[in-house]
Amino acid sequence: MPKSTNRTPRSSRTGITQVAAHAGVSPATVSNVLNRPQLVAETTRTKVESAIAELDYVRNSFGSSLRSGRSTSVGLLVLDVTNPFFTEVARGIEDEAAETGLAVVLLNSAESPERQRRNLRLLAEQQVAGAVVMPVDDDLSDLLWLQRQGVHWVALDRGDVSENVGSSVSVDNRAGGLAAGRHLLALGHERVTFLGGAFAIEQVRLRYEGLRTAFTEAGLDPDESINLISLAQLNAHQGERVVDQVLLDGSGKRTRAVFCANDQIALGFMKGLGKRGLRVPGDVSVVGYDDLAVADLIHPGLTTVAQPKYELGRAAMQLLSAQVEGSDQPYERRIFQPRLIMRDSTCAFRD
Amino acid sequence: MPKSTNRTPRSSRTGITQVAAHAGVSPATVSNVLNRPQLVAETTRTKVESAIAELDYVRNSFGSSLRSGRSTSVGLLVLDVTNPFFTEVARGIEDEAAETGLAVVLLNSAESPERQRRNLRLLAEQQVAGAVVMPVDDDLSDLLWLQRQGVHWVALDRGDVSENVGSSVSVDNRAGGLAAGRHLLALGHERVTFLGGAFAIEQVRLRYEGLRTAFTEAGLDPDESINLISLAQLNAHQGERVVDQVLLDGSGKRTRAVFCANDQIALGFMKGLGKRGLRVPGDVSVVGYDDLAVADLIHPGLTTVAQPKYELGRAAMQLLSAQVEGSDQPYERRIFQPRLIMRDSTCAFRD
DNA sequence: ATAACGGTTTGAGACGTTTCAACAACGCGG
DNA sequence: CCGCGTTGTTGAAACGTCTCAAACCGTTAT
Numbered sequence: 001m002p003k004s005t006n007r008t009p010r011s012s013r014t015g016i017t018q019v020a021a022h023a024g025v026s027p028a029t030v031s032n033v034l035n036r037p038q039l040v041a042e043t044t045r046t047k048v049e050s051a052i053a054e055l056d057y058v059r060n061s062f063g064s065s066l067r068s069g070r071s072t073s074v075g076l077l078v079l080d081v082t083n084p085f086f087t088e089v090a091r092g093i094e095d096e097a098a099e100t101g102l103a104v105v106l107l108n109s110a111e112s113p114e115r116q117r118r119n120l121r122l123l124a125e126q127q128v129a130g131a132v133v134m135p136v137d138d139d140l141s142d143l144l145w146l147q148r149q150g151v152h153w154v155a156l157d158r159g160d161v162s163e164n165v166g167s168s169v170s171v172d173n174r175a176g177g178l179a180a181g182r183h184l185l186a187l188g189h190e191r192v193t194f195l196g197g198a199f200a201i202e203q204v205r206l207r208y209e210g211l212r213t214a215f216t217e218a219g220l221d222p223d224e225s226i227n228l229i230s231l232a233q234l235n236a237h238q239g240e241r242v243v244d245q246v247l248l249d250g251s252g253k254r255t256r257a258v259f260c261a262n263d264q265i266a267l268g269f270m271k272g273l274g275k276r277g278l279r280v281p282g283d284v285s286v287v288g289y290d291d292l293a294v295a296d297l298i299h300p301g302l303t304t305v306a307q308p309k310y311e312l313g314r315a316a317m318q319l320l321s322a323q324v325e326g327s328d329q330p331y332e333r334r335i336f337q338p339r340l341i342m343r344d345s346t347c348a349f350r351d
Numbered sequence: 352m353p354k355s356t357n358r359t360p361r362s363s364r365t366g367i368t369q370v371a372a373h374a375g376v377s378p379a380t381v382s383n384v385l386n387r388p389q390l391v392a393e394t395t396r397t398k399v400e401s402a403i404a405e406l407d408y409v410r411n412s413f414g415s416s417l418r419s420g421r422s423t424s425v426g427l428l429v430l431d432v433t434n435p436f437f438t439e440v441a442r443g444i445e446d447e448a449a450e451t452g453l454a455v456v457l458l459n460s461a462e463s464p465e466r467q468r469r470n471l472r473l474l475a476e477q478q479v480a481g482a483v484v485m486p487v488d489d490d491l492s493d494l495l496w497l498q499r500q501g502v503h504w505v506a507l508d509r510g511d512v513s514e515n516v517g518s519s520v521s522v523d524n525r526a527g528g529l530a531a532g533r534h535l536l537a538l539g540h541e542r543v544t545f546l547g548g549a550f551a552i553e554q555v556r557l558r559y560e561g562l563r564t565a566f567t568e569a570g571l572d573p574d575e576s577i578n579l580i581s582l583a584q585l586n587a588h589q590g591e592r593v594v595d596q597v598l599l600d601g602s603g604k605r606t607r608a609v610f611c612a613n614d615q616i617a618l619g620f621m622k623g624l625g626k627r628g629l630r631v632p633g634d635v636s637v638v639g640y641d642d643l644a645v646a647d648l649i650h651p652g653l654t655t656v657a658q659p660k661y662e663l664g665r666a667a668m669q670l671l672s673a674q675v676e677g678s679d680q681p682y683e684r685r686i687f688q689p690r691l692i693m694r695d696s697t698c699a700f701r702d
Numbered sequence: 703a704t705a706a707c708g709g710t711t712t713g714a715g716a717c718g719t720t721t722c723a724a725c726a727a728c729g730c731g732g
Numbered sequence: 733c734c735g736c737g738t739t740g741t742t743g744a745a746a747c748g749t750c751t752c753a754a755a756c757c758g759t760t761a762t
Contacts (some may be wrong), residue, residue: 013501015748026712031750041710058475058500063748066413066717073456073477081442084435091432094459098466103473105424106457107444115449122454124409126424149409150364236648267648274650294645297587297618299625366718377742382720392740414718417747705762712755719747726741732734 014055015063023051034059045284065127073103074320075123075131075151077116081108084292085309086134092313093132099319102129109136111273124149130320132156132313137200154316154322159333160202167323169316169334173203176305176338177210180259180287183303183340185218188349189257189285190225193246195239195269196261199231204234204261207289211259227255234261239268243276249330256284256349263295263304264290270302270345281347290340301343309337365406365413374402383688384411416478424454425671426474426482426502428467432459435643436660437485440507443664448575451672460487468493475500477517481671483507483664488551492514503674505667510684511553518674520667523652524554527656527689529559531610531638534654534691536569538635539700540608541576544597546590546620547612548581555585555612558640562610585612590619594627607635607700614639614646614655617675621696632698642692652694659687 012220017036025044032040032113033048040048051057060089065071076093078086090106105128109116116136123131123146130152140161143153147166155161182232184192192211199205212222227245231238239260245268246255260266266288270280280286280300288295291306315334322329362681367385371378382389384399391399401406405501406417416422427444429437441457448455456479460467467487472495473568474482479501486494488673491512494504498517506512510521535543543562550556580597582589590611597620611617617639631637631651642657666685673680 013603013748016750017748027749028712028714028751029710032711041458042708043554056496056756058472060478060748062413062417062474062478063717064750066411066417066719067748067750069717069750076457082435082438082447083439084433087433087435087438090457091459091628093459094432098459098469101473103456103477105454105456106427106441106445108442108449109455118449120450121409125412126454127411145407148407236644267645271648271650293587294618294649297622298645298649300624303710363717367720368718378719379721379742379744380740381739390740395740411718412720414747415720417719417749418718420720420747703762705760707744707758707760709758710756712753714752714754716751717749721746722742722744724742726739726746728737728739730736730738 008159014057019051019055019057023048029124068155070235071127071129073105073128075105075128077107077119077133079111079134085290088276088309089313092310096317111136124151132316138215149152154320156316167319167331169312171307171338173206177207178214179340180305181211181214184257186345192259193227193255194258194259195229196234196265197228236264236268239265243272260288263290263292280345285346303343303346304341306339306341336343365408370402370406370408374399422447422478424456424479424482426456426471426479428458428484430460430462430485436641439660440664443661444668447665447668462487471497475502478677483667505671507667518670518682520663522658522687522689525561526555528558529565530691531656532562532565535608543608543610544578544606545610546580547616587619588617590671591623592617594623610638614641614643617698631696651696653696654694655691655692657690
C-alpha cells in the first residue's frame with residue numbers, strides 16, 4: 001500500500017468562516033445558527049441560512065466534534081454481519097439512529113476475541129458516543145476498558161452481563177424454550193431431542209433450561225425425557241451432519257420430536273431427514289428458533305420461536321442514547337418476550 | 352429528547368501531550384512515533400511506546416483527521432440492511448476495510464431517495480474518505496454532489512453508471528440470465544416464464560435480456576417462447592401471489608419452467624405451488640437467482656445463479672481505496688461472472 | 703442624565719493532532 | 733578547528749468548529 005499524500009485538495013474549503021464572510025456576520029453567529037437557532041435574530045438567521053444554501057456548506061464533523069466533545073456516531077459490534085438475526089437488529093438500530101441524526105459504525109468481530117478487541121479500540125479512537133455490542137465471550141474486561149475510555153455501551157442479547165456493569169437488551173431465552181417445550185408436550189411428545197447443546201453460549205443454555213422446565217411442569221423427568229445433542233457450531237451443516245445420531249436416540253425408540261437451538265440447525269436437520277426419506281412432521285416434528293424469513297417460505301412451514309429482533313435493535317439504541325445523554329443514568333436491562341409461531345413442521349405424536 | 356450538557360467529562364484526558372510529558376519528549380515526537388516511526392531514534396521510540404502503554408493512550412481521531420485531512424472511515428450505503436445479498440457484500444467490505452484499519456459507516460436508504468440524500472449528506476459531514484453506494488435510482492445527481500464534496504465513491508451492482516462518472520463493481524446479469532436460459536433449454540424447456548419483470552431495476556432487465564439471448568441462440572423466437580410476468584416488488588410474497596397467473600400462461604398450455612428474478616421470488620413461488628399440490632421439479636422446474644444460503648437447504652434444492660457477493664464487496668473496497676489514495680486514478684468498472692448452480696428444482700421437460 | 707437590562711452579536715481562545723521549518727548534536731573530511 | 737551533511741528533535745502554527753465572557757445597542761426605570 002503506497003503511503004500517498006492524500007491531503008485536503010483545494011486551499012480553502014468552504015467552512016463556517018466562508019459562510020460568515022458571505023453573510024456579513026461573524027463565524028460565531030453562523031455556529032449559533034447551526035446549533036442554537038433560537039439565540040439568533042430572525043433576520044440574521046435567514047441571512048445566514050441562505051448563505052449556507054448558496055455556498056452549499058456542509059458542517060465538518062471533525063472540527064465540530066473535536067471542539068464540543070460530542071460525537072455523532074455510534075458503534076455496532078456484531079459477531080457476524082451475515083447472520084440474519086443481527087441484520088434485523090441492525091435495521092432497528094439504524095432506523096433509531098437515523099432519527100437522531102447519528103451514523104452507525106459497523107464492525108464485525110467474526111467471533112474472534114482478538115478482532116473484537118481491535119474493533120473496540122477502533123471505536124475508542126473514533127470517539128463514538130456509544131456502542132451496541134454483542135460480546136464474543138464472557139470476558140468483559142475489554143468492554144470495561146471501553147467504558148473507561150468514556151464510551152458507553154449496551155450489550156445485545158446478553159442479559160447475563162452483571163447488573164452494575166452495563167445496560168443490556170435481550171430476549172427471554174428461557175421463556176422461548178419453555179414455550180417450545182409446552183407446545184411439543186401439548187402435542188403429546190413426551191420424548192424430545194434438543195439439538196444444539198453448546199452451553200458456552202448462554203442463549204442456548206437458557207433455551208435448554210426452558211425446555212426442561214416445561215417437562216418438569218408436566219411432571220416428567222427432564223433427564224429421562226430429553227435427549228441432549230451437542231453441536232460444534234450452530235449452523236445448518238452441523239444440523240444435517242447429526243441426523244443419524246439423533247434418529248438412533250440411544251433409547252432404542254425412534255425420535256419423534258426435535259427442538260433446535262436455532263432455525264439454521266433446523267433447516268439443516270430437515271434437509272438431512274429429507275435425504276433419508278423421512279417426512280416432517282409425519283415422521284419427525286421439528287421446532288426451530290429465530291423465525292428467519294425462510295421459516296415461512298419452506299415446505300413445510302417451520303414452527304419456531306420468534307424474537308422481536310427489530311424492536312430489540314431500537315431498544316438497544318434507546319438505552320444507549322439514555323446512557324450517552326446522562327452519564328449518571330442507572331444501568332438498565334430490558335428483556336423482551338419471544339413468541340411461538342406455529343406452522344406445519346409439528347404435529348401430534350403417534351406411534 | 353432533553354438537550355443535556357454532555358461534554359467531555361474529566362478535565363484533561365490523556366492525549367499526545369500527556370504522553371509526551373510522561374516520556375520526557377515533545378508532542379511532535381510522540382506524533383512521529385505514531386505516524387512515522389522510522390524517523391525517530393530507537394531509544395526514544397521505546398521510551399515513548401512504553402509511555403503510551405502505561406498511560407493507556409488511544410489516539411483521538413477527531414484531532415488527527417482534522418489536522419491531517421485524512422479520514423479513517425468509509426461509508427456503505429445500502430438499500431436494505433436486511434437483504435442477504437448485501438450482507439454478504441458487507442462482510443467483504445468489512446473484511447477488506449479491517450485490514451486497512453478503516454471503520455465502515457453503515458447507512459440504510461430503505462429504498463427511499465429522500466433518505467439516500469440525507470445519508471449522503473451525513474457521509475459528507477462525517478468526512479468519510481469514500482463510500483460504497485448502491486444507488487436507489489438512476490438519478491446520480493446526489494452522488495455527483497457527494498463527489499464535489501470531495502468524497503469518492505464506488506457504485507455497487509450498478510454497472511450502468513456512465514463510464515466517466517465513477518467506478519463500479521457488478522456482476523454480469525446478462526450472463527446470468529443467459530446461463531439460466533441455456534440450462535432450461537438444455538433440459539428441453541422451449542417455453543419459459545420469466546418472473547419478476549420490473550424493468551426499472553436494471554439488474555432485472557439484463558437478466559431478462561440474457562434469457563432472451565439464450566432463446567435466440569437456440570433458434571427460437573423469444574417473444575413467442577418467453578412469458579413475461581411483472582411483479583410490483585421482488586419479494587417472496589409477490590412470488591406466491593402470482594402463482595395462478597403463471598400457471599395459466601395465456602397460451603393454454605401449462606407452464607413447465609419458471610426463471611425467477613431472484614431467490615426470494617422463487618421461494619414464494621414454490622410455496623404457492625406446494626399449496627396447490629404441484630411438485631417441483633416434477634410439475635414445474637424453477638430457477639432462482641442469488642444463491643442465498645437457503646437455496647441449498649430447502650427441499651428440493653434450488654437451482655440458481657450464484658453471484659460472488661463476498662468478492663464483490665472486497666473488490667468495491669479495493670477500488671475505493673485506489674480512488675482515495677490517488678485522486679487522479681481513472682474510474683474503473685469491474686465486472687464479475689455469475690455461476691449457475693444446479694440443484695434439484697429443475698428437470699427435463701416431459702409432457 | 704445615568705443606570706440597569708434584555709436581546710444579539712462577536713473576539714478570542716480552546717479542542718488534540720499533524721506538519722514543517724528550524725534547530726541541536728554529532729561525526730568527519732579538509 | 734572549521735564547515736558540512738546526517739540524524740533526531742522540537743516550537744509553533746495550523747485544521748474547522750464551538751463556547752464563553754465580553755461588548756453592543758436600543759429601551760426603560762430611576
